[in-house]
Amino acid sequence: MVRPAPQPVPGVVRAPHVPAEKSAGKPRLETVWEWLSAIPDPEIPVITLTDLGIIRDVQWQGDTLEVTVTPTYSGCPATSIINLDIETALRGHGIEKLTLKRQLSPAWTTDWLTDAGRAKLEEYGIAPPQPAGGPQHCPHCKSTQVEKISQFGSTPCKAQWRCQSCREPFDYFKCI
Amino acid sequence: MSDPLFEYLCRLGDNTLVLGHRVSEWCGVAPVIEEDIALANTALDLIGQTQLWLGLAGEVEGKGRDADKLAYHRDVWDFRNLLLCEQPNGDFGQTMMRQFLFDSWHVMHLKGLMASSNDQIAAIAEKSVKEVTYHVERSTDTVIGLGDGTEESHSRMQNGLNKLYPFVGEMFLSDDVDTAMADAGIAPDPASHRAGYDAHLDDVLTEATLTKPEDDFAHKGGKSGTRHTEHLGHMLTQMQWLQRAYPDATW
Numbered sequence: 001m002v003r004p005a006p007q008p009v010p011g012v013v014r015a016p017h018v019p020a021e022k023s024a025g026k027p028r029l030e031t032v033w034e035w036l037s038a039i040p041d042p043e044i045p046v047i048t049l050t051d052l053g054i055i056r057d058v059q060w061q062g063d064t065l066e067v068t069v070t071p072t073y074s075g076c077p078a079t080s081i082i083n084l085d086i087e088t089a090l091r092g093h094g095i096e097k098l099t100l101k102r103q104l105s106p107a108w109t110t111d112w113l114t115d116a117g118r119a120k121l122e123e124y125g126i127a128p129p130q131p132a133g134g135p136q137h138c139p140h141c142k143s144t145q146v147e148k149i150s151q152f153g154s155t156p157c158k159a160q161w162r163c164q165s166c167r168e169p170f171d172y173f174k175c176i
Numbered sequence: 177m178s179d180p181l182f183e184y185l186c187r188l189g190d191n192t193l194v195l196g197h198r199v200s201e202w203c204g205v206a207p208v209i210e211e212d213i214a215l216a217n218t219a220l221d222l223i224g225q226t227q228l229w230l231g232l233a234g235e236v237e238g239k240g241r242d243a244d245k246l247a248y249h250r251d252v253w254d255f256r257n258l259l260l261c262e263q264p265n266g267d268f269g270q271t272m273m274r275q276f277l278f279d280s281w282h283v284m285h286l287k288g289l290m291a292s293s294n295d296q297i298a299a300i301a302e303k304s305v306k307e308v309t310y311h312v313e314r315s316t317d318t319v320i321g322l323g324d325g326t327e328e329s330h331s332r333m334q335n336g337l338n339k340l341y342p343f344v345g346e347m348f349l350s351d352d353v354d355t356a357m358a359d360a361g362i363a364p365d366p367a368s369h370r371a372g373y374d375a376h377l378d379d380v381l382t383e384a385t386l387t388k389p390e391d392d393f394a395h396k397g398g399k400s401g402t403r404h405t406e407h408l409g410h411m412l413t414q415m416q417w418l419q420r421a422y423p424d425a426t427w
Contacts (some may be wrong), residue, residue, distance in 0.1 A: 015258070071303075073220075074225045074304060074307060075220035075222070076220075105299035105302050107299075107303040109306075148213075149209040150214055151314055152217040152218070152310070152314070153213065154222060156307075160210065176306040176307070
C-alpha cells in the first residue's frame, strides 16, 4: 500500500532539544502525557493518539519509560507507524530509555475516543461513532437523511455513508 | 504429535492466514469498488489476526520462529488450516459463500475462546471478535442479497454452496489436539458449536432461498495436516515465493 509521508509531529518540531527536566531527574508523567497528546494519528492526522484512546498507560520502570499502547484493528497498517511516531517524539524530548508495550485486553473500543476527538472528527468531515451504529447526521450539511454504502471504507476504522440531502459521500468512524 | 498448544495455535493462525491471502487475491479486481475495499479490509483483519496467532504459536514453540517464519518458511504439509479456507475464490458468489460459511463458524469459535483458560488466547479472541462481527454481518447480507436476487445470482450462490458445503463438516470434528485443548479449558470442543451453526445456516439460507445439500459428507485432513487439497500448494507458491527466492528479505 502506498501511504503518504507521516505528518510532522508538532511536539518534535516545536520543542527545542533541551534535556527534558533533567534537573528534576525524570520528566513527570503528566508532562509525558502532554507530549503524547501532541502526536497526530498517522491515518487521520486531525486527531491525536490520546484522542483515539489507544495509549493505555505511561509508567516509569526504574529509569525506563514504559508506554502501553493498544492497537485499533489487528491488521491496521498504522500500528507500526504509531509506535515509530511515539518513539520519535519521546526521543525528541530527551527520553533515552523507552519501551513500548502492546496490550490487547481490554480490546480497544471507540468508546475511548475523547469528546474533543469526536468534535475534531466531525469538523474534519468524518462522522464520529454513535452507539446506534450509524452517524447521527451528515458531517457536512447536518441532515439526518443518511444511508450506508458499505461497512468497510478507506481505513479499517471507517465505513462509507452518503447524505441523501446534500448527496455527498462521507466517512463514518465505525463503532467497535 | 508436537505440543498440542502449538498445533492448535497454528490451526487458528493458518485459518486466518490462508483465507486472508485468498481474499486478498481480489484486491483491485472485485466487481465494484465498495466490494473491493470490503474484501481488502477483511483480508487485512485476517492477516492482522494471523500475526497475533502465529506470533503466539512461535512463542509457545520456543524455537525462535516468529509469525513471518511460520507463515513463509513452512511447506504445505505443515499447514493446519481448514480445507474450506484454501479453496479457490471461484466467482464473487463463491468467494462470498466461502466467507459466509467461515465467518459464521469463526465468530462462534472466537466467542468460545474469549473464555479460554489461556489469557493470551482469550485476549486475541476478544480483539478479533470485534472485527469478525463486521465480517459475518457483511457476508450474511451478501449471501441473502445474491441468493434471493436474480436467476443468475441465485444459481451462482447455489453452485457455490453445493461446491463448498462438503468442507463445512471439518470445522466440527475433534481429534487429539482438540481433546487436549478442551481438557485444559483452553478451547471449547468443536462439536459443541454444530447445533448453533446449523441453526444459523438454516435461517440465512432460507432467507436467501438457497437449499442446503442433503449429503452431510465432509472432507477432512486440513487441520490435522494429513491431506490438504491440491489448491493450497499452488497458493503457497504465490504467497511464499519472495521469501523462498530471497530468504529473510526485508523492506
